[in-house]
Amino acid sequence: MKTLPNDIVLRPRFELELKLPKGNVLQFFEKSKKKDFLVKCIDEHVFIKFKKEHSHFWSPQLHLEITEINENISEVFGRFGPNPALWTFFMFLHFGIATLFIVCCIWGYSNWSLGKSYGLQLGILIFMIVVWFSLYAFGRVGKAKGKPQMKELYSFMKETLGL
Structure with missing residues (x-):
């Protein structure tokens, strides 16, 4: 095997x-x-x-x-x-967060290149990363409960x- x-x-x-x-x-x-x-x-x-x-x-x-x-x-x-419904929901959340992450990156880069403040965008990006890791941890907990x-x-x- x-x-x-x-x-x-x-x-x-x-x-x-x-x-x-x-x-x-x-x-x-x-x-x-x-x-x-x-x-x-x-x-x-x-x-x-x-x-x-x-x-x-x-x-x-x-x-x-x-x-x-x-x-x-x-x-x-x-x-x-x-x-499958739970897995689809998880994937929907991941794609939603990825889309918001990309939008915030573009928004932050635009503000940076225009010489404006980009602290809000950077904060949102860090929050998105934390949410991403939280989703992964949530999935690992679920896997452990289903083991x-x-x-x-x-x-x-x-x-x-x-x-």
Whole structure:
């Protein structure tokens, strides 16, 4: 098993090489019956998440992509992540802050080149950097709170594949 470094990423990833055909791997997930998990298979993608009664704001889900190396060997690419709506909201906030950061940079540079005061713009830029780091820290806290459930999802995947 090859594991990618996940020290700073908010969406941990992994790869598995299986000595099974892709079709068999997909069938294992389609036939899996575990009361705590919802398993959805779409083409060569498998989405595993917790049912509503077992999930919370930071509950992760596991996205697996199964690819065929040859007839008898397949590769599983896995990625843990938060609820897609939560992830989209996080990305929206990051892009909004990045846009405001660029606007303040332009505004501050314009004031500087005109010889006007640019203290306000510099203060806003520093505040934006603090907000950016806060968002990252908030995401890390969420990842830590979801870690036990990530382990459950990973164990379920291994159990389903017979590993």
